[in-house]
Amino acid sequence: xxxxxxxxxxxxxxxxxxxxxxxxxxxxxxxxxxxxxxxxxxxxxxxxxxxxxxxxxxxxxxxxxxxxxxxxxxxxxxxxxxxxxxxxxxxxxxxxxxxxxxxxxxxxxxxxxxxxxxxxxxxxxxxxxxxxxxxxxxxxxxxxxxxxxxxxxxxxxxxxxxxxxxxxxxxxxxxxxxxxxxxxxxxxxxxxxxxxxxxxxx
Amino acid sequence: xxxxxxxxxxxxxxxxxxxxxxxxxxxxxxxxxxxxxxxxxxxxxxxxxxxxxxxxxxxxxxxxxxxxxxxxxxxxxxxxxxxxxxxxxxxxxxxxxxxxxxxxxxxxxxxxxxxxxxxxxxxxxxxxxxxxxxxxxxxxxxxxxxxxxxxxxxxxxxxxxxxxxxxxxxxxxxxxxxxxxxxxxxxxxxxxxxxxxxxxxxxxxxxxxxxxxxxxxxxxxxxxxxxxxxxxxxxxxxxxxxxxxxxxxxxxxxxxxxxxxxxxxxxxxxxxxxxxxxxxxxxxxxxxxxx
Numbered sequence: 043x044x045x046x047x048x049x050x051x052x053x054x055x056x057x058x059x060x061x062x063x064x065x066x067x068x069x070x071x072x073x074x075x076x077x078x079x080x081x082x083x084x085x086x087x088x089x090x091x092x093x094x095x096x097x098x099x100x101x102x103x104x105x106x107x108x109x110x111x112x113x114x115x116x117x118x119x120x121x122x123x124x125x126x127x128x129x130x131x132x133x134x135x136x137x138x139x140x141x142x143x144x145x146x147x148x149x150x151x152x153x154x155x156x157x158x159x160x161x162x163x164x165x166x167x168x169x170x171x172x173x174x175x176x177x178x179x180x181x182x183x184x185x186x187x188x189x190x191x192x193x194x195x196x197x198x199x200x201x202x203x204x205x206x207x208x209x210x211x212x213x214x215x216x217x218x219x220x221x222x223x224x225x226x227x228x229x230x231x232x233x234x235x236x237x238x239x240x241x242x243x244x
Numbered sequence: 245x246x247x248x249x250x251x252x253x254x255x256x257x258x259x260x261x262x263x264x265x266x267x268x269x270x271x272x273x274x275x276x277x278x279x280x281x282x283x284x285x286x287x288x289x290x291x292x293x294x295x296x297x298x299x300x301x302x303x304x305x306x307x308x309x310x311x312x313x314x315x316x317x318x319x320x321x322x323x324x325x326x327x328x329x330x331x332x333x334x335x336x337x338x339x340x341x342x343x344x345x346x347x348x349x350x351x352x353x354x355x356x357x358x359x360x361x362x363x364x365x366x367x368x369x370x371x372x373x374x375x376x377x378x379x380x381x382x383x384x385x386x387x388x389x390x391x392x393x394x395x396x397x398x399x400x401x402x403x404x405x406x407x408x409x410x411x412x413x414x415x416x417x418x419x420x421x422x423x424x425x426x427x428x429x430x431x432x433x434x435x436x437x438x439x440x441x442x443x444x445x446x447x448x449x450x451x452x453x454x455x456x457x458x459x460x461x462x463x464x465x466x467x468x469x470x471x472x473x474x475x476x477x478x479x480x481x482x483x484x485x486x487x488x489x490x491x492x493x494x495x496x497x498x499x500x501x502x503x504x505x506x507x508x509x510x511x512x513x514x515x516x517x518x519x520x521x522x523x524x525x526x527x528x529x530x531x532x533x534x535x
Binding site for chain 2: 044045046047048049050051052053076077080081083102103106107110113114134145
């Protein structure tokens with residue numbers, strides 16, 4: 043025995059049709075579902091079914107494949123559907139949605155204002171987390187808008203973190219104004235000083 | 245003066261604008277998963293410009309049109325060959341080969357049925373040093389190697405380097421870490437400055453041209469027990485890395501392992517693999533049947 047030259051099976055390269063793949067999403071086998079999810083990258087019309095699947099899917103590897111396929115098929119509609127999971131109590135689902143939304147700047151950008159105005163401060167914090175890592179040239183201005191307008195200290199703190207990474211000298215006056223707004227809050231004072239120092243040193 | 249000669253750089257090669265570069269990078273990323281940033285523009289520009297000249301294209305636009313629409317994909321393959329980096333040598337990052345023979349293979353031997361093959365996939369295999377190093381390490385250092393059928397599959401996106409791997413001829417620098425004893429055992433005597441790997445090893449490895457972002461090309465790779473994918477994902481962006489990890493997840497048998505390069509960490513690519521430590525080496529394992 044020892045080394046032998048192995049032959050892998052030849053595979054049919056033809057893609058499966060949409061209805062076959064959608065049917066496979068109901069399979070009890072996670073490998074079958076995962077395989078179908080990966081092949082659905084070819085079908086933008088499957089996005090809604092994939093979002094629905096995400097709600098009920100329990101297998102981590104199928105979930106990971108769902109997020110990847112949805113990133114591939116990204117659209118404003120997919121972004122809105124994924125943003126719904128920011129309210130989920132399932133931490134993995136919520137974090138997966140945040141990471142996926144960070145990968146689709148153009149799709150989520152139109153919806154960010156809605157998320158930043160959400161009544162739930164946790165949703166606004168997640169929106170700031172998404173915003174801070176988007177590859178979009180308006181990010182510093184959007185984050186500055188958050189610290190100018192949001193009343194919640196934790197939302198503003200999340201925005202300061204983002205500005206420390208991507209902000210320029212033009213946001214320093216907004217950071218100083220925020221310091222006055224939360225005067226007496228030692229953490230905010232420290233975070234603002236750190237952010238201004240980082241912005242100034244770059 | 246025609247359109248080409250009005251746009252040449254100081255070395256006489258066709259110049260490529262920033263917009264053309266961005267367009268090319270987007271196309272190349274979709275085809276290969278390899279991403280080039282602005283800081284690689286000089287490197288990429290030179291290679292595209294050489295291909296524009298060699299294909300006698302009138303301009304970048306002409307060349308790019310050919311690249312996109314050529315049915316055979318031949319020019320794309322030539323360009324891939326010219327852009328990919330193939331720097332490697334025998335026993336590179338050998339602590340992983342230690343983990344292979346002292347930890348991974350014994351663990352697999354416990355979970356596999358006798359008679360089933362152990363399947364190893366080296367991708368990208370470059371000029372062959374990695375799959376041949378795997379083979380030598382197994383034969384020399386795993387005491388159960390004679391009890392198993394071990395298949396080594398080796399793939400690369402670069403057809404030229406793959407031909408070199410199949411040929412199995414290596415320069416002095418490439419075999420610098422191979423002991424004289426192993427050189428005499430697994431290589432033919434040096435001819436014209438090159439070491440030729442022995443026919444037994446050469447014929448036991450299955451080489452194939454594979455683009456890891458092409459689902460049709462990777463579909464054949466199933467029930468793999470160990471993947472060596474080292475120093476490739478550093479050229480991919482986050483989305484490309486994640487999709488490649490999902491492809492490997494699909495290819496691996498339950499309980500299979502993946503070995504990444506020393507600067508690559510799974511934590512930023514996928515949460516579906518489990519880290520396993522063998523001595524000081526961290527590798528990643530696909531969970532077993534029950535997920």
